[in-house]
Amino acid sequence: MGNRNALAIVATHLHFDHVGAARELVNRLNTPFMVHRLDWELRDIFNELATEWGFPKPELPEPTFIDDGSELPLGLKVIHTPGHTPGSISIVGDDFILTGDTLFEGSVGRTDLPGGNMDRLRDSVCKLYRELPDYFIVYPGHGPPTTIGEEKLNNLIIPMEACLGETGNNFYEQPE
Ligand SMILES: [Zn+2]
Ligand SMILES: [Zn+2]
Numbered sequence: 001m002g003n004r005n006a007l008a009i010v011a012t013h014l015h016f017d018h019v020g021a022a023r024e025l026v027n028r029l030n031t032p033f034m035v036h037r038l039d040w041e042l043r044d045i046f047n048e049l050a051t052e053w054g055f056p057k058p059e060l061p062e063p064t065f066i067d068d069g070s071e072l073p074l075g076l077k078v079i080h081t082p083g084h085t086p087g088s089i090s091i092v093g094d095d096f097i098l099t100g101d102t103l104f105e106g107s108v109g110r111t112d113l114p115g116g117n118m119d120r121l122r123d124s125v126c127k128l129y130r131e132l133p134d135y136f137i138v139y140p141g142h143g144p145p146t147t148i149g150e151e152k153l154n155n156l157i158i159p160m161e162a163c164l165g166e167t168g169n170n171f172y173e174q175p176e
Pocket of ligand 1: 013084
């Protein structure tokens with residue numbers, strides 16, 4: 001395998017479908033493993049989900065904790081975007097953002113798993129809409145890329161419209 005000079009393994013959150021290979025990668029590439037402390041505290045509960053759904057339980061490397069505003073290699077920056085999980089983060093570059101399971105093309109991450117919270121997710125998505133330019137490309141943890149401007153208009157769950165009311169209002173029902 002060619003050396004791609006990986007500098008860090010950064011978890012957008014600790015669900016097993018995002019960190020199942022973390023330990024192997026960290027061991028092979030000899031990089032730090034970066035994660036928000038709030039998700040680290042829930043790692044046992046999240047790993048139980050893997051077992052429930054028939055996947056191998058992830059074994060996680062030792063963490064380096066990151067939080068809102070943390071600077072990552074290559075000039076990337078962390079925004080804390082809780083809601084899908086308490087410690088979900090997004091990674092911001094010059095003209096793009098990696099949103100993990102916070103924001104998808106046309107949708108947002110589910111909030112019915114342990115630690116999920118729809119009000120917090122809405123606040124997080126609204127923060128991205130307010131703070132990032134419309135041309136920013138969104139690379140979600142699942143599905144195709146999109147842009148901030150596109151999601152402000154056309155997101156089915158949290159469009160910009162949902163951000164304009166008073167905070168604390170429930171615009172959408174919690175999924176069953
Ligand atoms: Zn997830
Ligand atoms: Zn996921």
